[in-house]
Amino acid sequence: MESMQLSDSALVTLYLAGQESAFALLLERHRSRTFTTILLIVRDEDVAEDLLQDAFIKAIHVLKSGRYNDEGKFGPWLCRIAHNLAIDAFRRGKRVPHLSLDGDGPLANSLAHSEEGADDALAREETHSRLRELIQELPPAQKEVLLMRHYGDLSFQEIADATGVSINTALGRMRYALINLRKKMAVNPPYYDSNLTLYDPTALRVQRIAS
Amino acid sequence: MIQTLPYTTLLRYVYNELPVSALPEVEEALQHDPELATACADLLLAQRTLEGLRCEPRPAVSARILEYSRTFPTGS
Numbered sequence: 001m002e003s004m005q006l007s008d009s010a011l012v013t014l015y016l017a018g019q020e021s022a023f024a025l026l027l028e029r030h031r032s033r034t035f036t037t038i039l040l041i042v043r044d045e046d047v048a049e050d051l052l053q054d055a056f057i058k059a060i061h062v063l064k065s066g067r068y069n070d071e072g073k074f075g076p077w078l079c080r081i082a083h084n085l086a087i088d089a090f091r092r093g094k095r096v097p098h099l100s101l102d103g104d105g106p107l108a109n110s111l112a113h114s115e116e117g118a119d120d121a122l123a124r125e126e127t128h129s130r131l132r133e134l135i136q137e138l139p140p141a142q143k144e145v146l147l148m149r150h151y152g153d154l155s156f157q158e159i160a161d162a163t164g165v166s167i168n169t170a171l172g173r174m175r176y177a178l179i180n181l182r183k184k185m186a187v188n189p190p191y192y193d194s195n196l197t198l199y200d201p202t203a204l205r206v207q208r209i210a211s
Numbered sequence: 212m213i214q215t216l217p218y219t220t221l222l223r224y225v226y227n228e229l230p231v232s233a234l235p236e237v238e239e240a241l242q243h244d245p246e247l248a249t250a251c252a253d254l255l256l257a258q259r260t261l262e263g264l265r266c267e268p269r270p271a272v273s274a275r276i277l278e279y280s281r282t283f284p285t286g287s
Binding site (some may be wrong): 020023024027028031032033039041048049052053056057061062063064084124127128130132133146150151155156157168171172174175180181182 | 218219222223226228233251254257258259260262264265267268269272273275276277278279280281283285
């Protein structure tokens with residue numbers, strides 16, 4: 001099976017036909033985005049892992065009971081499930097405001113997978129850690145759009161539909177989320193890696209135009 | 212200098228949400244409007260930085276999900 005080239009919709013069809021390997025591919029494809037979305041809301045790795053399981057279990061139930069009908073948009077559908085679970089958990093207070101680098105948690109994983117030197121990895125993690133904190137400080141509506149667009153793989157129109165606003169409102173919220181992050185980063189910058197900052201535009205300017 | 216395109220159009224361009232027919236106008240504007248090009252580069256850098264925040268759960272979590280799927284009773 002040339003599975004990496006199959007669409008989500010095709011994988012769902014194969015899964016419903018009994019191919020568990022198709023579900024493994026869906027999990028692999030959407031695990032990181034879904035987990036990051038949850039983690040940035042609940043801010044606790046263990047809770048985020050529990051909620052990730054809950055989200056996929058809910059998806060399995062819907063899929064295997066024949067109730068799935070999302071016009072081939074598995075990723076955005078899964079993201080909405082995960083987002084709702086995370087928001088519910090956050091409101092119930094199932095979180096602690098701390099992300100640990102100890103043990104073999106996801107943040108440690110991200111460092112372990114890096115090919116850069118230890119100092120670079122630490123500087124990068126410092127920047128990421130600061131950015132995670134700043135995302136928490138965004139107004140809820142801005143944070144919601146940023147997470148849905150970036151980690152949930154929803155288009156701005158899909159976000160608008162899911163949150164009951166116009167696409168221009170969704171775009172405006174994203175704009176102000178990015179502006180606010182930039183302002184906050186400027187106030188108290190971490191160790192700067194020029195490849196990580198939001199402020200040095202020269203390197204990428206032509207790249208996008210040429211692509 | 213006044214930007215030649217609305218910022219919302221630029222956002223949709225950076226996130227690959229503009230129809231193909233709209234791309235030439237944006238790319239033409241980027242070549243002639245340095246302020247717009249800078250704003251575009253800012254967005255791309257922010258996008259890349261945010262992508263860097265992605266995390267993975269522990270492998271055991273994936274294993275548990277797959278196990279749940281494998282043992283899910285059929286026909287329920």
